[in-house]
Amino acid sequence: MTTSSDHAIRSALTTALQGQAKRVGEQAPSVRGADWRLATVTAVGAGTITADGLVWRCLSSYVSPTIGDVAVVSQSSSGNLIALNRLATSATPLYMSVYRYKPANTDRSSTTTFTDDPDLTCLLDANAVYRVEFWLHYAAIDLVSSSPAGRFKTMWSVPAGWTGNRSAVGADQGTVLSATSSGGQGRWGVHNFSTACTYGDRDSSTNQACAIEEGIVTTTxxxxxxxxxxQAVSNAASTRLAQGSTLCVTRIG
Structure with a gap:
């Protein structure tokens, strides 16, 4: 004779067996087959990540995996596990360059105080590596009564906890270029981001010269x-950072 208690026990046992079979099937490649899904990284090894309690081999394109990444992972029907890459979660995805440019000239006079450019700025993520490039078109006077005047100087503002350096390529700070020639001596130094770099010019508030600054910024x-x-030397004549100057930021790690 079957009682209601027997029915309850059989029902509970059936549910438990079905749940166990489902869990086993979810992990068994022969049952589950090939698929892909999203998983959160909980540990990082040598060329591997751990996610969903499994160890996945990273593709070479999955650079610098980090705990907390939401990764795209795939499992073959034979049981091989691979991690394809992380989902893009930042304003600067890996290997995709972000550009900023100056839509109009910015002129400054009678000031030697470093001030942020209103256009050449870009947000960087924490715990990332970036290649940063500035292409600068500037104009400045150089001499008044044989004394230095105006000129153009730069430095970078970067997030706290940074590491890295920047290079500075352009006219040497003691050089006055001809208004009709691009010749002259150059500067090729590598500096800290906060080091002031002064450039030579064409002794004009409108005739432009060019400088290039680049570097690798690692953030925390x-x-x-x-x-x-x-301006390197305060003068009432304007120093100009010109329309068309650009910033290029590429996250590489």
């Missing part, structure tokens, strides 16, 4: 990389 905290600039 989020924040912006920004070009800061001013």
């Amino acid at each position: 905290t989020a924040g912006s990389v920004t070009l800061q600039w001013a």
Whole structure:
């Protein structure tokens, strides 16, 4: 004779067996087959990540996996596990360049105080590696009564906890270029981001010269990389950072 208690026991046992079979099937490649899914990284090894309690081999394109990444992972029907890459979660995805440019000239006069450029700035993520490039078109006077005047100087503002250096390529700070020639001596130094770099010019508030600054920025905290600039010697004649100057930021790690 079957009682209601027997029915309850059989029902509970059936549910438990079905649940166990489902869990086993979810992990058994022969049952589950090939698929892909999203998983959160809980540990990082040598070329591997751990997610969903399993160890996944990273593709070579999955650079610098980090705990907390939401990764795209795939399992073959034979049981091989691979991690394809992380989902993009930042304003600067890996290997995709972000550009900023100056839509209009910015002129500054009678100031040697470094100030953020209003256009050449970009947000950087925490715990990331970036290649940063500034292409600068500037104009400045150089001499008044044989004494230095105006000129153009730069430095970078970067997030706290950064590491890295920047290079500075352009006219040497003691050089006055001809208004009709691009010739002259150059500078090729590598500096800290906060080191002031002064450039030579064409002794004009409108005739432009060019400087290129680039470097690798490694961050620990989020924040912006920004070009800061001013006159090297205070003068009422304007120093100009011109329309068309650009910033290119590429996250590489």
